[in-house]
Structures are given as structure tokens and as C-alpha cells.
Amino acid sequence: MWLNYFKIAFRNLLRHKAFSLLNIAGLSVGVAVALLIFLIVRFELSFDTFHQKRDRTYRVVNEFTHEAGKDYQVGVPFPFVPALKTDYPQLEKVTTVFEGYNSQITILDEQGAIAEKFKEELGVMFAEPEFFQIFDYPWLAGDPRKFLGEPNTVALTRSIAEKYFGSWQKALGKFIKLDNKQLLQVGGVLQDLPDNTDFPFRLVVSFPTLRQFIDAGEFSNWGSVWSSTQSYLVLPPNTSQAQFDQSLISFLKKHNPDDRNHIYKLQPLSDLHFNTHYPPMTYRSISKPTILSLVLIGAFILVIACINFVNLATAQAVGRAKETGIRKVLGSNRGHLIGQFLGETFFIVLLAVFVAVLLVMAVLPLVRSISNLPEDFQLSFSLEVAGFLILLILLVTVLSGFYPALILSGFQPVQALKSKMTLQTVGGISLRKALVVMQFSISQVLIIATLIAITQMDYVRSKDxxxxxxxxxxxxxxxxxxSQQKLQILKNRFTALPAVQQVSLHSAAPAAGSNSMTNFRFGKASEDAKFPVSLKAGDVDYFSTFQLRLVAGRIYFPSDTAREAVVNEKLLRQVGVKNAQDAIGQTIRINDRNFPVVGVVQDFHNLSLRDPIAPIAILANKSSYRQVALKLKSTSANIKETTRTIAQIWNETFPEYVYEANFLDERLAEFYEGETKLAALFKIFAGIAIFIGCLGLYGLVSFVAVQKTKEIGIRKVLGASLTNIVxxxxxxFLKLVLLANVLAWPLAWWVMQRWLQDFEYRIPIGWWMFAVAGLGALMIALVTVSFQAVKAAIANPVEALRRE
Incomplete structure (x- = not known):
């Protein structure tokens, strides 16, 4: 029986090639989008799910509350974990890790000379042995419980060991130098970490080694919270997170009674990948609302594709009325007919899924570039993927085929055989109109979302x-x-280059990925302000290199150590100083030292536009300089040649270090990498939604034109023009598209208004965005409809009337 159904389905596909192509194309694209989004969401939800103790593993985080609001911190003071181990012996495991940034690794030859140099921006982590008793990362060689408890030892991942030494077996026992400071011996090798982990380490240095990199006083300082210092623990089976969070309040009062601003609490391991306030070490998090948005977009596009099928199938029902009537006369009941038409739909869906899989395999390289999928990610037919495809086939078959099957099987034999069936009596013209409205409403939401996202990102890129x-x-x-003693020599050599306009030594650019925050006291205040200040260190050329705008006073005089301070307007507003000139001559107390305020600069953004401008103090402090900024002349003809010369000078000055440089605008663009990718996905999905909707619209207009062949012929004979027929x-149909626009606008406004809330500085949602999107959709629909309408209108009326 089913074989017979497939034969009939195949014959119908061949008989109605145009409609078959429209159906398969629409379903294929819809299923391909659903499969791609499934792959993305499955990957994002799989992070760190392979650890056996994941359900009881937590990170200690904190909220820092002040007058200006809240800061969310993932770090703890160095003495936090030792105190935790003492006060909570019932904890199954507790560990500290310290994350290193921009570390240089020097490979030494047999004679101890430099063989190779590498720069690891991320991936160096100082860890205690307990870390690997909490997290399940497989080892190829070495016992972390032994060598990670000793100073000056390191473990490498397999790929890093092969990169440094050729093979991981040769790495064991070899020596490397970390940041040209400490000689470390390789004591173990780990298997390469999976792509779906939020711990990006490639080198694990024993935690006792850290004491040689950090000021010894920090290990007993409760007032210093570094985001690099993180604590992870495993709760006993019968202890709840809420209970432990409550106990941490008294724990902090006991060990640091003067700290009234920090609230420590636990963050579940399962939350690391999805929390934008407390991101993982990779800083690559994705919010759950974003995942939900992707799922909804996939569902919407799949629904659009199914609507296409329903519209075209019910429209085609007129042509199959006699077939249904004959089958009923010969004894088929309604159940048999429903089974037959669902079987035909199943056959079409199978073809569509096959095409969709080929589409996914073809576009995966593009999807990897605009999503967070790893570079080597491929479509593999695991049980999960196979199960999803089977579920998708069944779901699409039911959604697409059940209603048309009900319509076709419900025909009365007498009417069907007398050819009394028309488009208006098949399936209800109002239902088809509602489905078209739904299709284009979804498309409109995606178009408006895309337009707003692109406008916001343009605003971000162009904002002063x-x-x-x-x-x-x-x-x-x-x-x-x-090396610090050579900085002035380096600066002088850079300044002498014709293509270089200005040079500055500093701790960080005005806007950077992280900021150094500390308590301060302003003027004659008897206690610290109730909010922190962001500290930046720069020489006297810092202000001219980055063109910071002075609104009062002057910049500080040249000095290797901090003696004077320049603050921003935001700091003055928050301490209650209304006139910038009134701040000149007052003092700001930082780290138990008083600095006279000699200048005030106009506010500038120190983080991304998601965050408000912070109170900022700028000091001259040579020991804090970590970067040199070179303002290149805009008339410089050959940027590549200039940067090559800069690299050469740097390598001559620091031959034992790796050269690393980036343009500031490229670094700032990294702030919005996630939003940029999301905007690109919106563009693609909006285009797909419009494409599928137009396929359905084209098919419906084609069928209406066939149904009205006689009417069109008569109208043309009676003098109707081409415009009248079109x-x-x-x-x-254009009325339906216009109605879809109006229905979509409130939903699109609500969705994008919530998305924009993530930005402290954002565009207003203007009426013109809805008008542009609506007119665009209307024009696309008009072109789609008019193409087939013109074709019908220019047909010879004699041929149309002869067939009647």
C-alpha cells in the first residue's frame, strides 16, 4: 500500500513540476535553517557537560555594590581560598586558579640558549592539583597530584607540546621559560581540550610558582580582588547553593569586617557559559535569551515553509478533486485517503530533508565564520542529529500534510466528479489569507530586527x-x-620615524577590555568614596596621542612616578563637584597617597558602549606601562612598510621577546564581535524568510491565475488593459502583505527594545525603520506577484477561451 502511495506521489511530482519545485525548495531551506540552528544550539548547550561532578561544581563570584550601581566580579582575594578550606572542611574539593594573559613562552635548546619564542594571549593558567580532581580533563602523562604541588613545574596540552617540541613524548622533562622570568620543567601532558569547554588553558603552571610573579603582600591582602584569581569548589551532596551563599556573608564579616560592599556567592558551573555578568575565562559567553531567539527564528522559518506547503497543497486540491471522487466511488474511505496524502507529503519531506542536508554541508564554512562553531566543526550523523532529523521529518509531515489531507479526503464524490470544486470552496480562502499574513508577519519581524541591529552596530562604529x-x-x-629601562629608547626611535605622528607609553588605551579599579578619597572627605575609580597610567604624550580633550587645568608634568593626577568629568559629578575648574588644586587619595588634581578631561568611553562611562583618574607611573601607542600619520602611503619598520625596531630593542601589535580600532571591534555575528545571522535569516514567503506567494498567484484563465480572457476581450489584469x-495579496506589516511592527518593537537594553548607549527606534522595512517587503511581494500576473495578462485570450 505504501509503495503504491509513493508511486502516486512520484507521478504527481512529475505532473506538477513547478509546484513540486516550489514545495521542495521551500521545505528544503526551512529544514536546513532548523538543522543549522539545532547544531549551533546543541554545541552551545554542551559546554562542560562532560565533568562527572558538574552538578555540584561552582565558582565563587561577587557583586560590588556602590553609589553608581553594581559591578560584577568573577575574582576573589588571594587569601579567600585558604580561609575557605579552613572554615569549611566539609567541602569536597576547593581550588584556586590564576589566569595569565599575553604570556611569552621561550623554548630553550640543550645549551640553554633561545631556540624559539611564542606568544600565548590566552591559555596559561596557574592551578592547584585539586583543579584536576574537580574537572575531568584526561592526561597522557604525569600525575597532577604530584608535580603541580611543587614550584617551577608545568603541564602542556598535546598540541602545544607538539608545537613546542615536535612530539608530546619529547616534551616530558624539557624546560621552558615563562615571560623570561621563570624556568619551568614540563612534568605532564594533557589530551587536547574539547571545543566545548570554557577553560581555555594550554599550559598549566603549578600554583606555588605564582608567588614568584605576584607581590608577596597580595597573598594576605583581602582588599585586592583580581578577576584573574578564581575559586572553584564542589559542594557536598546534601548542601544547597542558597545555604552556602548565606554562610558566605558571615564568612566575609569574620575575615574582612571592613568590606561592606562585596557580596560573595556561588555560580553553578552550568551557568558559566550563559552569564554575561559573570563570563567564563574565555569571555565567550552567549546569553540564554540569545539561544531562545535562535530557536524561535528556526521555528518561525520552519513554520513559514510549512505554511507554503499547506497553501500550495490546498490550492492544488482543485485539480485533484476528480481523483478523490473516483477513489471514494471505488470504495476508499476517508482514513485511506488521509493516509495516502500524508504518505505523499512524507515522500516530499524526505526529498526536502535530503536536499537540506546537502545545503547544510555546503554552507557550514560560512556559518562557522559568523557563529561560534569551531573551525573544524562538521555535520556528523550522531544519534542526536539522526533523532532530530527523524523528529523533524515527522513534525513537518504532520504540519504540512495533515490539513491538506483533511481537505482532500473530505470532498463529496458527486461534486468532485461534476468538477464543481473551486479555489474558494477548497480549504477556505480565509485560511490561506491568514497563513500568508502569518508568513509575512514573521518575515517582517526579522527584517525590522535586522535593520535595527545593523543601525545599532553602525552607531557603535561611528560614535564619538x-x-x-x-x-x-x-x-x-x-x-x-x-626592559622597562629601555622604554624611553624605544619611544625615541619610534618618534623619529617620518610616518609616526605621536608616541605614548601607557598601561592601557582609553578603552580597553578590562580596567584597574580601586577605592579613592577626593578633596577633604574623611572616608573613601562609595564607588571605585578606574586607574590609567600614561606619560605626558598619552593625552595628545589619543586626543583626549582637556576642559580645565593642564596635563601633569613629565615624571617616571605618579605625582599629579588628571581626572574625568564623570568622577567630579559623582563626588559633587559641579564646575571642573573647582577641582583644580584639590587632592585625590589613591593607595594611601595624595595626588593634586591638575587637570580635567572630557568624558571618554573606557569600556564598550554596553557600559556607562566610569570615574577615571590618569597618573604617570612608569612601572605600570604595558603598551606603547603610535599615532600614524593619515597621509602615510604605505602602512605595511611602516608597521614592518616598527616591528624591526621593536625586535632590535627586545630580541628575547615576541613582537605583538594591534590597531586600536580592530581591538575595539572585538567588543561587539557577538553582536556583529548576530546581525549577520539576522540578515541571512531575514533573507531566507522573505525567499520562502515569496516562493509561496508566487505559487499561489500562479494557481489563482490558472483558476481565473476564463475570467482574464473575457476581461481582455472586453477591453481590459494589462494594468487592470495585474x-x-x-x-x-498586497493587502495581505500590508496587514502582515502592521501586525509585525509591535512585536518587532518589543523584541528589539529588549535587545537594545544591553547597551548603555543605543539608538532610538524610529518610525522610519518600520516604514522602510514595510515598503521593502511590499515591493518584494509586488515584484513576486506582478511577475506571474503580467505573464497571465499577456497570454492570448483566444487560447484561454478555446479551452473553456
């Missing part, structure tokens, strides 16, 4: 940040004391 970001090259400099076939 309060400083110069164009043609500024940031070059990292070494931190050791010997209007006849187009006006009803």
Missing part, C-alpha cells in the same frame, strides 16, 4: 568615543625591570 581611535597602533612591551491578480 571621546578619544582618537584611527590609525593608532598598540604595541605590547615587556614588564620586567631591565491589479486584479495582485491587489488582494
Amino acid at each position: 568615543l571621546g578619544f582618537n581611535k584611527e590609525a593608532v597602533l598598540l604595541v605590547s612591551v615587556p614588564e620586567d625591570s631591565v 491589479t486584479l491578480l495582485s491587489k488582494d
Whole structure:
């Protein structure tokens, strides 16, 4: 029986090639989008789910509350974990990790000379042995419980060991140098970490080694919270997170009674990947609302594709009325007919899924570039993927085929055989209109979302940040004391280059990925302000290189150590100073030292536009300089040649270090990498939704034109013009598209208004965005409808009437 159904389905596909192509194309694209989104969401939801103790593993985080609001911190003070181990012996495991940034790894040859140098921006982590008793990362060689408890030891992942030494077996026992400071011996090798983990380490250095990199006083300082210092623990089976959070209040009062601003609490391991306030070490998080948005978009596009099928199938029902009537006369009941038509739909869906899989395999490279899928990600037919495809086939078959099957099987034999069936009596013309409205409403929401997202990102790229970001090259400099003595020589050589306009030594650019925050006291205040200040260190050329705008006073005089301070307007507003000139001559107390305020600069953005501008103090402090900024002349003809010369000078000055440089505007663009990718996905999905909707619209207009062949012929004989005929076939559909626009606007406004809330600085949603999107959709629909309408209108009326 089923074989017979498939034969009939195949014959119908061949008989109605145009409609078959429209159906398969629409379903294929819809299923392909659903499969791609399934792959993305499955990957995002799989992060760190392979650890056996994941359900009881937590990270300690904190909220820092002050007058200006809240800061969310993932770090803890160094003495936090030792105290935790003492006060909570019932904890199954507790560990501290310290994350290193921009670390240099030097490979030594047999004679101890430099063989190779590498720069690891992320991936160096100082860890205690307990870390690997909490997290399940497989080892190829070495016992972390032994060598990670000793100073000056390191473990490498397999790929890093092969990169440094050729093979991981050769790496064991070899020596590397970390940041040209500490000699480390390789004591173990880990298997390469999976792509779906939020711990990006490639080198694990024993935690006792850290004492040689950090000021010894920090290990007993409860007032210093570093985001790099993180604590992870495993709760006993019968202890709840809420109970432990409550106990941490008294724990902090006991060990640091003067701290009234921090609230420590636990963050579940399962939350790391999805929390934008407390992101993982990779800083690559995706919010759950974003995942939900992707799922909804996939569902919407799949629904659009199914609507296409329903519309075209019910429209085609007129042509199959006699077939249904004959089958009923010969004894088929309604159940048999429903089974037959569902079987035909199943056959079409199978073809569509096959095409969809080929589409996914073809576009995966593009999807990887605009999503967070790893570079080597491929479509593999695992049980999960196979199960999803089977579920998708069944779901699409039911959604697409059940209603048309009900319509076709419900025909009365007498009417069907007398050819009394018309488009208006098959399936209800109002239902088809409602489905068209639904299709284009969904498409409109996606178009408006895309337009708003693109406009916001254009605003982000073009907004005046309060400083110069164009043609500024940031070059990292070494931190050791010997290299620090060469910084002025390096600056002088850079300044002498004809293509270089200005050079500055500093701790960080005006806007950077992280900021150094500390307590301060302003003027004659008897206690610290109730909010922190962001500290930046820069020489006297810092202000001219980045074109910071002075609104009162002067910049500080040249000095290797901090003696004077320049603050921003935001700091003055928050301490109650209304006139910038009134701040000149007052003092700001930072780290138990008083600095006279000699200048006030206009506010500039120190983080991304998601965050408000912070109170900022700028000091001259040579020991804090970590970068040199070069403002290149805009008239420089050959940027590549200039940067090559800069690299050569740097390598001559610091031959034992790796050269690393980035343009400031490129670094700032990384702030919005997630939003940029999301905007690109919106563009693609909006285009797909419009494409599928137009396929369905084209098919419906084609069928209406066939149904009205006689009417069109008579109208043309009686003198109707081409415009009259096109209007006849187009006006009803264009009204539906216009209605879809009106229904979509409130939903699109609500969705994008919530999305924009993530930005402290954002565009207003203007009426013109809805008008542009609506007119665009209307024009696309008009072109789609008119193409077939014109074709019907220019047909020879004699041929149309002869067939009647």
C-alpha cells in the first residue's frame, strides 16, 4: 500500500513540476535553517557537560555594590581560598586558579640558549592539583597530584607540546621559560581540550610558582580582588547553593569586617557559559535569551515553509478533486485517503530533508565564520542529529500534510466528479489569507530586527568615543625591570620615524577590555568614596596621542612616578563637584597617597558602549606601562612598510621577546564581535524568510491565475488593459502583505527594545525603520506577484477561451 502511495506521489511530482519545485525548495531551506540552528544550539548547550561532578561544581563570584550601581566580579582575594578550606572542611574539593594573559613562552635548546619564542594571549593558567580532581580533563602523562604541588613545574596540552617540541613524548622533562622570568620543567601532558569547554588553558603552571610573579603582600591582602584569581569548589551532596551563599556573608564579616560592599556567592558551573555578568575565562559567553531567539527564528522559518506547503497543497486540491471522487466511488474511505496524502507529503519531506542536508554541508564554512562553531566543526550523523532529523521529518509531515489531507479526503464524490470544486470552496480562502499574513508577519519581524541591529552596530562604529581611535597602533612591551629601562629608547626611535605622528607609553588605551579599579578619597572627605575609580597610567604624550580633550587645568608634568593626577568629568559629578575648574588644586587619595588634581578631561568611553562611562583618574607611573601607542600619520602611503619598520625596531630593542601589535580600532571591534555575528545571522535569516514567503506567494498567484484563465480572457476581450489584469491578480495579496506589516511592527518593537537594553548607549527606534522595512517587503511581494500576473495578462485570450 505504501509503495503504491509513493508511486502516486512520484507521478504527481512529475505532473506538477513547478509546484513540486516550489514545495521542495521551500521545505528544503526551512529544514536546513532548523538543522543549522539545532547544531549551533546543541554545541552551545554542551559546554562542560562532560565533568562527572558538574552538578555540584561552582565558582565563587561577587557583586560590588556602590553609589553608581553594581559591578560584577568573577575574582576573589588571594587569601579567600585558604580561609575557605579552613572554615569549611566539609567541602569536597576547593581550588584556586590564576589566569595569565599575553604570556611569552621561550623554548630553550640543550645549551640553554633561545631556540624559539611564542606568544600565548590566552591559555596559561596557574592551578592547584585539586583543579584536576574537580574537572575531568584526561592526561597522557604525569600525575597532577604530584608535580603541580611543587614550584617551577608545568603541564602542556598535546598540541602545544607538539608545537613546542615536535612530539608530546619529547616534551616530558624539557624546560621552558615563562615571560623570561621563570624556568619551568614540563612534568605532564594533557589530551587536547574539547571545543566545548570554557577553560581555555594550554599550559598549566603549578600554583606555588605564582608567588614568584605576584607581590608577596597580595597573598594576605583581602582588599585586592583580581578577576584573574578564581575559586572553584564542589559542594557536598546534601548542601544547597542558597545555604552556602548565606554562610558566605558571615564568612566575609569574620575575615574582612571592613568590606561592606562585596557580596560573595556561588555560580553553578552550568551557568558559566550563559552569564554575561559573570563570563567564563574565555569571555565567550552567549546569553540564554540569545539561544531562545535562535530557536524561535528556526521555528518561525520552519513554520513559514510549512505554511507554503499547506497553501500550495490546498490550492492544488482543485485539480485533484476528480481523483478523490473516483477513489471514494471505488470504495476508499476517508482514513485511506488521509493516509495516502500524508504518505505523499512524507515522500516530499524526505526529498526536502535530503536536499537540506546537502545545503547544510555546503554552507557550514560560512556559518562557522559568523557563529561560534569551531573551525573544524562538521555535520556528523550522531544519534542526536539522526533523532532530530527523524523528529523533524515527522513534525513537518504532520504540519504540512495533515490539513491538506483533511481537505482532500473530505470532498463529496458527486461534486468532485461534476468538477464543481473551486479555489474558494477548497480549504477556505480565509485560511490561506491568514497563513500568508502569518508568513509575512514573521518575515517582517526579522527584517525590522535586522535593520535595527545593523543601525545599532553602525552607531557603535561611528560614535564619538571621546578619544582618537584611527590609525593608532598598540604595541605590547615587556614588564620586567631591565626592559622597562629601555622604554624611553624605544619611544625615541619610534618618534623619529617620518610616518609616526605621536608616541605614548601607557598601561592601557582609553578603552580597553578590562580596567584597574580601586577605592579613592577626593578633596577633604574623611572616608573613601562609595564607588571605585578606574586607574590609567600614561606619560605626558598619552593625552595628545589619543586626543583626549582637556576642559580645565593642564596635563601633569613629565615624571617616571605618579605625582599629579588628571581626572574625568564623570568622577567630579559623582563626588559633587559641579564646575571642573573647582577641582583644580584639590587632592585625590589613591593607595594611601595624595595626588593634586591638575587637570580635567572630557568624558571618554573606557569600556564598550554596553557600559556607562566610569570615574577615571590618569597618573604617570612608569612601572605600570604595558603598551606603547603610535599615532600614524593619515597621509602615510604605505602602512605595511611602516608597521614592518616598527616591528624591526621593536625586535632590535627586545630580541628575547615576541613582537605583538594591534590597531586600536580592530581591538575595539572585538567588543561587539557577538553582536556583529548576530546581525549577520539576522540578515541571512531575514533573507531566507522573505525567499520562502515569496516562493509561496508566487505559487499561489500562479494557481489563482490558472483558476481565473476564463475570467482574464473575457476581461481582455472586453477591453481590459494589462494594468487592470495585474491589479486584479495582485491587489488582494498586497493587502495581505500590508496587514502582515502592521501586525509585525509591535512585536518587532518589543523584541528589539529588549535587545537594545544591553547597551548603555543605543539608538532610538524610529518610525522610519518600520516604514522602510514595510515598503521593502511590499515591493518584494509586488515584484513576486506582478511577475506571474503580467505573464497571465499577456497570454492570448483566444487560447484561454478555446479551452473553456
